[in-house]
Amino acid sequence: MRDVETDPAASFAKTWQAVAEAGLSGIGIAEQCGGGGGDLLDQMVALEAAAHALTPGPLLGTVLVGQIVRAAHVSAPDSCNEVLSAIAGGARAACALRGSVALAGGGARGDLDVVLDVVDARWMLAPADDGSWVLIAAQGWEAQPEVGFDLTRRGGRVRVAAGPDDVLHLAGVDADAVRRVFVALVAAEAAGVAQWCLTTAVDYAKVREQFGAPIGSFQAIKQLCSHMLETAESVSAVAWDVGAALRSEVPAEEANYAADVAATIALDGAVAVAQDCIQVLGGIGFTFEHEAHLYLRRAVALRIAASALTGGTEQSAARLARRAGAGQRRASAIDFEGADSRFRATTRPEIDAIAQLPADEQRSALARAGYLTPHWPRPYGLDAGPVEQLVVDEELARAGLSRPDLAIGAWAVPTIIDHGTAEQAERFALPTLIGDVAWCQLFSEPGAGSDLASLSTRAVRADGGWKLTGQKVWTSRAREADWGICLARTDREAARHRGITYFLVDMTSDGIDTRPLREITGDAMFNEVFLDDVFVPDDCVVGEIDGGWKLARTTLANERVAMAGTKLGLSTERAVGLLDGRGSQADEARVGHQVALATACQLLGVRSTLRSIAGRGPGAESSVAKLLGVRNRQEASELVVDMLGPVALYSGDDPQVSNDLHEMLLTRCLSIAGGTTQILRNVVAERVLGLPRG
Template structure:
């Protein structure tokens, strides 16, 4: 995934990618290592400036293209993918920071105009060294040292954060050729970009008032993260291409499941890196706190994890990826350099792990969109709010969102229980309309939003593939919470390999007789109806001869036996079918079409389970961090890493939503989110146990970390194991050959 979101940004990314292919080229870059290290600008720099690609984000009045920081991130993303050498990234960062200064000042205006005209630049944050600002005879002077810093040797203009004697941070423009300025080129780790150190001895400097240190740092991190996203994407594309053609043991190594899973994880980490980079750039338009949270998340997810991501790619190339002739080591070295440029990633994680920080704001503003639709939704919700529900719901009686009565009936009849369903059961709501409905519900926290629970996975299948009689019988009562459902798919011998199920449906007069056993069935002990998969044609291929039935759970011959899990709870069940008669009218679609219906149901399930990340998964870690206090950096670091992962998944979901609002189809976000959420749940529960210490010896519900850990497998395995999801990503998204 590119950082670009809009069609215009995708075009900008393609333009920069084309430029990198034409003017960069790794063969040419390899011939210029020494010149690059010495700070010489590459020969293509005038052509780059001519196209304005270095200044897409600078105001037009100063010679820029008048774009946004997100546009600049698209340019940097593509440049990172193409490993474009030279000072583009440092120059874009410096220009973006200067653009936040007081542009009424002549010095600021001149600096922006110079960068737009092609002068190279670099940013030095106060933490990048010890530069002191003092008053001289002719104005401000800078003294001290800083670096090493990317692009410093090639920079003609420096943007420097310096401390006064009173400890105040001030910002200055410093000409690299000014008296008292010495820049020393260093031997760079990244062979495609120069690194230098700065010495100042009463060097004259021009003030740049209006720059905020935290904002400057966030801008730098966001743009560095964009380049990291481009590198991660290059790794995915090239690994997948290699796995498709490299053969061992007479077949492509891309058929090996171990490599498929590694490639899928590489893709997942790349997608999350791009999402967090996009979020960091997006955060620049929000409050200072939100920008800090987004930048810290990108520092941890996109930048700090990049060197290991490249090493993962290297291991899939094997020894060839470790050679000097292979391009991978150049990307690896740039990854190491980018991670070093932001400082220790542990510091970013600890900062993000402050338990008093608010959550990431992923609000999508739609205040001016479809006002008439919004008014209708608001009126329906207000009318429902005046009513009350009277009794526990059939699906999950212990939770308020499942209760039934006049309020839920009103919401169901208004299409506001599952609004994306087609009318008359829903509103056939577009993505924008769904967001409007979400906003209106959020404005009324006293109004409990109903949930279908398991029925949310089953009902869309019934509405799409079922008969008119089935829709008439089940849709409205299910929406009103008057019917509880269970999903009768898994079997003792057919868990992840669902198509290997052995439960039989034998045709008899007027219906079918079911024989078999199901397992891991949630809510079977109280369900009124179940969606059942059974083999209708034992001679057909295993995916072909399956039927999808709607079964009355009170039918004679059905026996439900609760399964007690390690947590001590009875959330799951075994269900036995002994000569259970199901009438013909309860078969959904054709007798052998059940597999396609099952896929639709499981797709709904996986999306629902992937959305669990919207819930608060870090509560116990947050409580532990508060109890430990700021001095316990290990808990805060763990909490920060969890938040970074949570925010990356959230950003991925927001991007997917915005894409749908723009008319694009769904992408791989649900698959990536499912795996990311499962890994997140495992990480959270493991950390909570570690930091609970000896208290974890006490059970009986007195230690939340223990209870969460014992419930963890239900969330991680539910809807398909991580390995099954990795198989799907490897073959259906990455296109690796099946075994």
């Protein structure tokens, strides 16, 4: 690129020769045409990798033409095969982004003022004035190339004067079809750009020192890099999904939905990550010599190019909101390739039999059969792996059965099973599953919230057990709970992460004073719990004395695996419903952004599930999904109240408006409970990205 920076006719010949020899532009072309025999998603993987390396040249335009011609293959097989074979062999192709040609007498004429990848192109994909798309051979047009904003590509203006022999009419190809494929390809490139920018920023933050320490140890840089990870993973997820939708040949409307999600998130996302990369790099990132600005240029150029076919991010978001309002959703499904058949054959009749029981007997039957918590070890679960867990979910849904929410019990009991005694597991596991025992969590203290290791509740040895004294706070459902899991300090001289023990506390014990805390919603789900010499017998100590910190941080290795449904979440669905054809385009765009964010969260969950099925450990997407899920619920609930307008000031007797206001206030706790968003981002920065501790 640097060698031909100012040459408008630069063809990037050496690079393109390497691209052709590697077969990168033909991966998604059939083998009989000389291609790699892959599909669009395979081609997108190559495009993502090429963008990560900022490979210069006309790969995007050429791949687009190959995929569109492949889709139109049935209309003119001989001509299409000729084009596909040439592209697989290294021929280049271009795409018109603005303007159209007039068709007359089988030929085409017109001026196209923005054409991507025009230098040395053998064909050009262009829209016609009748709404169709045509492929025009190079002898039918004259190009005026220019150096554009993206210095790694060449485009320009084209004047078309093509005869009938120079024009291939692509039957069945319309603007929606081209837009879907183009969005998929630019989203793949955006993913590559975003990942390079993230990696570059993180690597630099690990070694660049200021004030005597690596800048990656500074909280501000950790927060920025963690946010970059959230965005980069979202870009990858939505790009992957639109490719998967087109690969599986879902109905056009569902594919359009996936494309609008990608257009709403991926293009702005890549630009944001590229900007943040330069911010982390500081002055060196602002120099022309560093490559960071070339990636920013590519990201911005991709967004501009995509807007020619999508109308831009806001129009994509508005379209998405209208699609959601019409009932469209992105449904995810997994092909188990037969790995589920044997387990399903035994599971289905058992679950069907449970479904026939009286409603008040179903929970107990599910618990005793292991279907309530299939990921738990036997006899309380099924020791189920990811595939088996998903099969149970599907069969329960098919039979119309739903699991009760175990709340804190879903965390407490696995810890007891994993680290406690067999007697403790027998005492607490099944009663929790069938609903006889409810739990609360006595962890947080006034001086130990996110910094839980600072807890000061003390446990002192007593005859046959321990006496606990201290104050716990923000304890959900403490007044309704039968038992509490409690951390207390058993060695006050030990380091702060040591000397902590994990106790099971009978909430009816003497010395417990539970006081409700009224929250901003007006409810009192939280409580303060005061412990004054509360006796806990030795058989209610879980694990080793002074070893409780490890228990507080771990759960069973076989974590719960689940597939996201098609619902977008309470507030996002409510916002979609409030539009009801009456919203302005600005309102539609705001709702569409939340629909896209909610869908991205679902997709991150799907990707995490697929990793589990493949036997791989949890990836970045699981951490990112939690952070983005909180953001989505908070932003969507606030949007709902904003859309209500003045009626929200005095809701009167309208229960729906009251619920909307309650939800908006309630979601404020989500970025605090279980560790604040800022602390979680620090954890992600250190454990996922590997940035140094401060």
